[in-house]
Amino acid sequence: MKFLKLLNFELNRFSKFYYLLVAAIVLIQLSLAAYIVNDYMKMIKASLRSGQTMPDFLESNGKISILNVTETDLFMVSVVLGVLVLGIYLFFIWYRDWFGKHTFIYRLLTLPASRMNMYFAKAAAILLMIFGLLAVQVFLLHVIALIIETWVPGNYRSEINFYHLLEASQLILVLPHSFIGLLCSYGAGLVVLFTLFTSILLERSYRLRGVILGGIYALIAILVFTIPLWYNILFKQAVSLYPDEERMAMFATGLAVVIGSILLSRYLLKHKITV
């Protein structure tokens, strides 16, 4: 119950800013979709007025699809905005407790429960917010597809399936097209999250020395996690890994980094960070 309380507490603390972020993303993406669809419709009307036939128009302009919206720079800015804000929040979630108006960390550390509850609550809050944004993105993609479907006549719309179109999109970086891809991408993200949390706690434990220690730890963690990748480059012949073995090895090294990070963080929270 302590964990849930702390998780809810973390979400509440960031909720206003989070709603603002979601509102900004919704506004950018929907207005962009409306603008692009409206522009395309104007082009159709202008071409029909000038006596151009539909095949001629499609030959020079192509059919419209969700990619006309998702492949614009402004759309990607809205996606990067979400990634960037949550990336900054990953540091903010810890440092605010020390440097905020009231040094809240002392209250958190003196709670009559394991300090790891606080650690996992912060990690879970960030994960929930990431998946929350992902859910908003999925919802928005369906809305954009609906806008195109409602406004543009069928002959001018691409017949390629919505999901297949998105495979050709830059969005694949944040929304992989298969569930396995999602697990791999966000699994790697989880490794980065726990590594950065440990680096932050190292800095908080040893202050200036901790910055160097945190940097070294992050470097070691990245090296360990990517062993299967550089192992194949170093040992090309005879001992290199097959793609399926490489994936298994990446899973194992990722798990090792996560467990190592949690254990080190536990030690730091228990013995090094004092009230």
Next chain:
Amino acid sequence: MKKYIKSAILGAAAVLLVGSYYIGSANVERTLPQFVLKHLEGNPKEAAHITLEGELYFNTRTRFSSAVREIKIEDERTTYWQKSATEPFSSSPKIAELKDQYRGFMRGKSSYDNNFYEDQTELLYAESSDNYSAGDEGSYLTIGMLNKKSGEKKEFHVPLSKPDRDSYVMVENVQRANGYIQVIIQENVHGEASKQSIRVLKIDPKSKEITDEQTLSAVDTSDQKSSINSNMTPNQNPIGSHPYELLYVETSEYDEKNGTTISEERTSYMVYNANTGKLDKIKSAIAKKQMRPKLIQGSILYAVQSEKDGLKVQPYDLQANKDLAGYTVNWDEEVDNSTSALEIRDGKLIVYSLDNLISDGAVNSKPQQVLVADVKTGQTLYKGEILMKGSLEPGDYQVNINELLYK
């Protein structure tokens, strides 16, 4: 519990929306277009032997390249699958089969047919590498040997000369002949005295040394205006035993402004026999300007030439060094490396279109075709074309065919 409503809503919404997206995505394969081989002429039963493998592209007309699916087109069935992002795209079906069969031996090996030789008793491998360690800028060949019966593996390195830092060596073919491993390499030397040569190295597997070396072809490539290449004709059975190789020099001149080829000339036709080590000049119909040496099967070379009434096929016996009776098959496309391919399977000559793109990247309205003809007479046994089923627009999809499997 009311206190946790925010966490609960956020968690539930995330799971529901992201979950529904991936459920939808998992079921989307059934919306992919289905292709069939539509019978045009000949015996429709011939189509049952043919499977065409390639890729399906979604023609999204955006600045990003289209997404891709591996596709297998049979007479009445289309199968899709997706290659892992880490799998090498160049892997031929034969290499994939060898990797499944001899996982230990094939570990870390290249994915090119040219690097392998296989017979009933052994599997051989040769690959060239550069060694930059400790200031030693040499090249070497890695030779791998697997005894298929005992499972015994051997590997050794053979040093190669390296005329300059930028020169490089590629393995073109590996054969086993007269107890030796014969590796045909192409060496490219850059700089002022740039040249390209094709050499055969005879390697003794016992002493692990090169015992003999022979230059089959060498051309000066320092002329900037044209490109000169020593070429070897592909073999129908690149990994198996095939003692005959056809070599020729190809000179191409380009228009630098629009990047098109102005002229192409093939000269110096020679046949090399790995069993005897002899290199003979060829003087035959295949050395004509417009003839294109296309494929070797056994000791027969098939050269082709596109003509108004079809594709002229000129077989040539490399062993006897003489032309065989030529014929014309019912095929009206060019048979070059990018548009159509030719294969000989089960005593039949098969020609098939590789892609349905025209030069500017637009989709060709003419469907890709497959022709099966008698290899001795050129008589059409089957002709068909790849057609998309249903109401989907062909222009939204592109099919590139890479391989033909013959059952």
